[in-house]
Amino acid sequence: MKRTEARELAFKTIYSRFFNHSEEDILENASLNDLDFTTKILGFFAEHYAEINEKISSNLKGFTLERLNKIDLAILILAVIELDYVKNPKEVVINEAVELAKKYSTEKSPKFINGFLAGLVK
Numbered sequence: 001m002k003r004t005e006a007r008e009l010a011f012k013t014i015y016s017r018f019f020n021h022s023e024e025d026i027l028e029n030a031s032l033n034d035l036d037f038t039t040k041i042l043g044f045f046a047e048h049y050a051e052i053n054e055k056i057s058s059n060l061k062g063f064t065l066e067r068l069n070k071i072d073l074a075i076l077i078l079a080v081i082e083l084d085y086v087k088n089p090k091e092v093v094i095n096e097a098v099e100l101a102k103k104y105s106t107e108k109s110p111k112f113i114n115g116f117l118a119g120l121v122k
């Protein structure tokens with residue numbers, strides 16, 4: 001399975017945690033390669049959650065974390081993890097985050113996600 005699909009799996013798992021849903025349903029159909037990447041992402045999520053939220057919160061303009069669409073927040077969390085902890089190339093991270101927003105979020109979300117992350121990596 002491709003890294004994009006593994007990233008999507010990580011996003012879905014992060015999102016499900018906002019609602020205390022079981023991640024077992026999401027993870028049960030994943031391949032071992034997917035699980036390696038997803039597990040790495042989720043480990044950083046658990047270990048650095050407060051730092052990640054603070055980074056996102058301090059860079060929001062006109063919003064608070066509480067006002068953000070939960071899907072957009074999950075995408076931003078995933079992107080910050082990939083940028084700061086996994087050290088994936090910023091162009092790839094931003095592109096993948098925008099694609100997730102196009103697939104799962106609102107019509108305005110891709111532009112918001114792109115602008116937020118572009119400002120973050122400057």
